[in-house]
Amino acid sequence: MRLSSLAWRNLATRKSRTLMTIAGVSLGVAVILATSIANASTVNAFKIMIDSITGKADFLVNSVAPGGFAAHKLGAVRQTPGVAQAVPGISKRTNLLFEEDELSVEFAGVDPRIDRSLRHYAVSGGRFLRPDDAGALVPQRLADEQKLGVGDSITIAESGTRHRFKIVGLLGEEGAGRFMGGRVVFISLARAQQVFDLDDRLTFIDVRVKDGADVDVVAGRVSERLGADFTVELPERRTEAISQMLRGLQVGLSFFGAIAIFVGGFLVYNTFSMVVLEQTRELGIVRSLGGSRLQISVLVMLQALFIGVIGSAVGLVAGVGLARFLLGFVSDTVNLQIHELSVPPEGLAIAILIGLAVTLIAASQPAFMAGRISPLAAIRIRAKVPSPGLGLIRLAFAAAVLGLGVYITFLPGGRELGRFAAWAVPIHATGDFLLLLGAAFMTPSLVGPLSRAISWPLRFVFGQPARLAATNLDRNRGRTAATAASVMITLAMLLSVSGMTSSFRHSVERWVDESLGADVYVSGPSTDTSYDAVYAKKLRKIKGVSDLTSVGYTVVNLGDGSALWRGIEPGSYQRFASLQIVEGDKEEAWKELRRDRRIFISTVTANSRDIGVGDTMAVATKEGKQEFTVAGVVIDFGGDMGELIVGSRADLKEYFGITDVSAFRLKVGGGALPADVAARIERRFPDMNFQVYDVQEFKGMVDEQVNQSFAVFSVLILLAAIVALISVFNTLMMNILERRREIGVLRAVGATRGQVGAISLIEAFVTGAIGGLFGLIVGGYLATDIVKNMKSLTGYEIDFIFPVETAAAALAMALVFTVAAAVFPARRAASTDISVALQYE
Amino acid sequence: MGVGPILRAEDLTKTYGTGPVRVTALCETTLAVAPREFVAIMGPSGSGKSTLLHLLGGLDTATTGRIFIRDIEITGLSDKELTLVRRRDVGFIFQSFNLLPTLSAEENVMIPIAIGSRSGAHKEKDAKRLDHLFALVNMEERRHHRPDQLSGGEQQRVAIARALVTEPAIILADEPTGNLDRRHGRDVLSLLQRSAADMGQTILMVTHDPAAAVFADRVIFLSDGAIVRELPLEGDGNVEAIIASLAELGD
Numbered sequence A: 001m002r003l004s005s006l007a008w009r010n011l012a013t014r015k016s017r018t019l020m021t022i023a024g025v026s027l028g029v030a031v032i033l034a035t036s037i038a039n040a041s042t043v044n045a046f047k048i049m050i051d052s053i054t055g056k057a058d059f060l061v062n063s064v065a066p067g068g069f070a071a072h073k074l075g076a077v078r079q080t081p082g083v084a085q086a087v088p089g090i091s092k093r094t095n096l097l098f099e100e101d102e103l104s105v106e107f108a109g110v111d112p113r114i115d116r117s118l119r120h121y122a123v124s125g126g127r128f129l130r131p132d133d134a135g136a137l138v139p140q141r142l143a144d145e146q147k148l149g150v151g152d153s154i155t156i157a158e159s160g161t162r163h164r165f166k167i168v169g170l171l172g173e174e175g176a177g178r179f180m181g182g183r184v185v186f187i188s189l190a191r192a193q194q195v196f197d198l199d200d201r202l203t204f205i206d207v208r209v210k211d212g213a214d215v216d217v218v219a220g221r222v223s224e225r226l227g228a229d230f231t232v233e234l235p236e237r238r239t240e241a242i243s244q245m246l247r248g249l250q251v252g253l254s255f256f257g258a259i260a261i262f263v264g265g266f267l268v269y270n271t272f273s274m275v276v277l278e279q280t281r282e283l284g285i286v287r288s289l290g291g292s293r294l295q296i297s298v299l300v301m302l303q304a305l306f307i308g309v310i311g312s313a314v315g316l317v318a319g320v321g322l323a324r325f326l327l328g329f330v331s332d333t334v335n336l337q338i339h340e341l342s343v344p345p346e347g348l349a350i351a352i353l354i355g356l357a358v359t360l361i362a363a364s365q366p367a368f369m370a371g372r373i374s375p376l377a378a379i380r381i382r383a384k385v386p387s388p389g390l391g392l393i394r395l396a397f398a399a400a401v402l403g404l405g406v407y408i409t410f411l412p413g414g415r416e417l418g419r420f421a422a423w424a425v426p427i428h429a430t431g432d433f434l435l436l437l438g439a440a441f442m443t444p445s446l447v448g449p450l451s452r453a454i455s456w457p458l459r460f461v462f463g464q465p466a467r468l469a470a471t472n473l474d475r476n477r478g479r480t481a482a483t484a485a486s487v488m489i490t491l492a493m494l495l496s497v498s499g500m501t502s503s504f505r506h507s508v509e510r511w512v513d514e515s516l517g518a519d520v521y522v523s524g525p526s527t528d529t530s531y532d533a534v535y536a537k538k539l540r541k542i543k544g545v546s547d548l549t550s551v552g553y554t555v556v557n558l559g560d561g562s563a564l565w566r567g568i569e570p571g572s573y574q575r576f577a578s579l580q581i582v583e584g585d586k587e588e589a590w591k592e593l594r595r596d597r598r599i600f601i602s603t604v605t606a607n608s609r610d611i612g613v614g615d616t617m618a619v620a621t622k623e624g625k626q627e628f629t630v631a632g633v634v635i636d637f638g639g640d641m642g643e644l645i646v647g648s649r650a651d652l653k654e655y656f657g658i659t660d661v662s663a664f665r666l667k668v669g670g671g672a673l674p675a676d677v678a679a680r681i682e683r684r685f686p687d688m689n690f691q692v693y694d695v696q697e698f699k700g701m702v703d704e705q706v707n708q709s710f711a712v713f714s715v716l717i718l719l720a721a722i723v724a725l726i727s728v729f730n731t732l733m734m735n736i737l738e739r740r741r742e743i744g745v746l747r748a749v750g751a752t753r754g755q756v757g758a759i760s761l762i763e764a765f766v767t768g769a770i771g772g773l774f775g776l777i778v779g780g781y782l783a784t785d786i787v788k789n790m791k792s793l794t795g796y797e798i799d800f801i802f803p804v805e806t807a808a809a810a811l812a813m814a815l816v817f818t819v820a821a822a823v824f825p826a827r828r829a830a831s832t833d834i835s836v837a838l839q840y841e
Numbered sequence B: 001m002g003v004g005p006i007l008r009a010e011d012l013t014k015t016y017g018t019g020p021v022r023v024t025a026l027c028e029t030t031l032a033v034a035p036r037e038f039v040a041i042m043g044p045s046g047s048g049k050s051t052l053l054h055l056l057g058g059l060d061t062a063t064t065g066r067i068f069i070r071d072i073e074i075t076g077l078s079d080k081e082l083t084l085v086r087r088r089d090v091g092f093i094f095q096s097f098n099l100l101p102t103l104s105a106e107e108n109v110m111i112p113i114a115i116g117s118r119s120g121a122h123k124e125k126d127a128k129r130l131d132h133l134f135a136l137v138n139m140e141e142r143r144h145h146r147p148d149q150l151s152g153g154e155q156q157r158v159a160i161a162r163a164l165v166t167e168p169a170i171i172l173a174d175e176p177t178g179n180l181d182r183r184h185g186r187d188v189l190s191l192l193q194r195s196a197a198d199m200g201q202t203i204l205m206v207t208h209d210p211a212a213a214v215f216a217d218r219v220i221f222l223s224d225g226a227i228v229r230e231l232p233l234e235g236d237g238n239v240e241a242i243i244a245s246l247a248e249l250g251d
């Protein structure tokens, strides 16, 4: 008989244990793989989206002002040397109206005669558009979702009129059909101009350059020819901006993936300690029959290898499934439907490698200890697994890692890191990870004092069992620590995410109150929808409306990027809100804003350009570049990725030619309820595409958006929690297996079943409490670091809010769940057959 | 007849397992033990000695038959009631001492008391009792040592103190000297004999050693789960009589 068959048999006889460990490893591997698939798929989805609409185009021409530009500019572009082809288009965000609800989609007006030379349309049913076509092309997936087909109609409302489009064709899952994640409808340019009231105007031109021509040079020429009213955008720029935007999410996912496998590692360590414990006698026998230390260690490592290989294999399959699940959340977070999985080969390799490595490393210490089992173990009454004597070395290592982690969290973040700004997030994530790692390795030293302290008050309630529980925990310090560490990490993760969420939400809510301050919000489906200013008067006449202020939006070109311009009427706006002005004197600032070319900028814009009150900023206007003076810096969560300028509507008209209104803010009076007024507005203007929210709804929406941004992390936390619970269960089972005789003795001298069971439950409770309390501290600290980073990364002003309720709930949950995980082990202990346990030698 | 037996078993049978793996460990055994009596139980390995002791002490339940402690039947009691019987009326001593390794000698001795009261213990009274017990087992110096810091004989003396702490009427000892050398074994036995006499306790002790059995008032011989002979011990020549009985019973 070969040794390996003994290893195999050991695994086979403890099937449920083996399966549980495999589950732990595969969960870890699955999370690693899923996060890398989710990352790759997200980037890919954005790339596809850009490619799908860009097609063969080399760059895109847009006008600065909304409302598009005259079609004759197309001729100017076409005549520019180096341009091979210029294709016109119209792009508008609007809502598809269904009986019950609405769906926000992009409407793209294209020229059916030439558009296919640039973009690929995979028509999977019906036909392509004809010139002057009144019908629409809809992605097959969208049609299927809404149970529509060729010949059915879709409806939108624009400026008070409803428009119906007959579906003439369906688009497959490639090319143009994948634009905006399939949330797109193509119509003919002619119909688009008519529906959106654009006369002969366009909103964009796609340009392809001649073979061999330099794209940058041609783009420069076009830009020069069209002047400051136009922007020329290269696709790479967009891809870059998007990967910048996704970086935080990606680091977050990888961070939590790393933590998941880390917690998985504790489970493996735990299980193999248990395996060695259970096999002490067998291993002792092998030793007494002449097995060498090395052979014994190999025996254990073979089992680890088996579990690592199977666990990783299962993890790969599970990872793909999990990725699909995660992407559902990511889709919400990034606001793009992601249907396609891209599995990066290096992601596969890394997941397998980490799975195997973590399993083998975690098993190596128990394997080493197994090698040191004395041959006497086979015949001894109380077989004992040698315990590691690495206390001081471990503590020093833990302290060093923890110290390094804390040091890194003290480093400045974001732009303050200067040259390394791009690395700020990975650097801080590494610091946070080290902090967790160090804290985890600290736990063994805390188990003794903490278990005594926590169990002390329990003695008055449970008496002797509480005392015994504390000594049991201390006796198996390593095991208790591994379990408490899993709980600690899970809780720390939970707390850092909820700390991040609650801080963000609190700040956003404050912003809504102090910077918006309306009772009812009325706007279009996107910032580029606008309404004639006359609607301000019409809305004011609605019963219950006491005050109104109009806001106009446009996206402006700052040369080195873009920002949202929010044009307000200082007089009426001040009756609504005072804005959170963080720089400059408030009254002075408001006075200034009424003057020509005076603006407020968001903290994001101020930080990214390192400018403040009194500085000037160059903005591309319809009259060319103009300097605007900064009169105040405000905290604001609106804007184009935070980039925001608050100016007056007067300037909006003067410098951008915009008189239309994008949003109306209303106050109600005379005892009217905001919700009633909102409902009245919807009834009065059914086909204006108005999005009407009363203040409660508006806040709810904002909250939901914040929650959605972080929802993806909860899935990962849940997985870590499951692994931690398996650890708790394993540990308690081990504690019981190891102490069968002692339990027998206790029962013999008069302990009741309840008392013996209580010992396990108290052990679980104390372990949960150690992990939980430690987790609160570590998690609380991590949360402050994460919020600090989020602040310096985004430039948003975020007050750190410790999520007290979540923390309390999480601690309570940690206790309830660990105790719940102990119920089965406790029952096992309680039902110990006394006479068998006493003979068990 | 004065006082009745403190411990009585009627037709006690214990079987383990079912079908082909069924083992009858004890077969219709009847036994009565008088108060203050010291009974030794002998017999070959596997003859059912431990089983009998476990049943009498309420550690395990009999398949059929009845057990009485002071005329109160304990067979058929719930686990909780049995636990109370063990706590109040019975003290156990085992071959392998079975002290809890994480607790000191003193804490080990206190377990039966601590486990019986929620608030821990009645300080003053307990301290006196502990002083007395540790003096009795001659372990005053080592009260605060942990089991792994004690020799086998010392551990067994702590275990005896633990069995005596609740002043139970009955002490059940399963090969208490099995892991001790002759000299320490003798110490432990005379201690047991003395303390039992002191507190008026009844002792049932399983042993393989004729030299240990002579400490008893009576020896019961078990074979294949049944009592096959009883030997009252009086005067001299007991060791020889025991050896002769064992030889006769074919051990």
Ligand SMILES: Nc1ncnc2c1ncn2[C@@H]1O[C@H](COP(=O)(O)OP(=O)(O)O)[C@@H](O)[C@H]1O
Binding pocket: A836, B016, B017, B023, B024, B025, B043, B044, B045, B046, B047, B048, B049, B050, B051, B052
């Ligand atoms: N839990 C058990 N399951 C099955 N058989 C048992 C069990 N305990 C004891 N036995 C069997 O019962 C018989 C008597 O055992 P025991 O009372 O321990 O004997 P002794 O103490 O005299 O050596 C033996 O044959 C033994 O194998």
Ligand SMILES: [Mg+2]
Binding pocket: B049, B050, B051
């Ligand atoms: Mg026995």
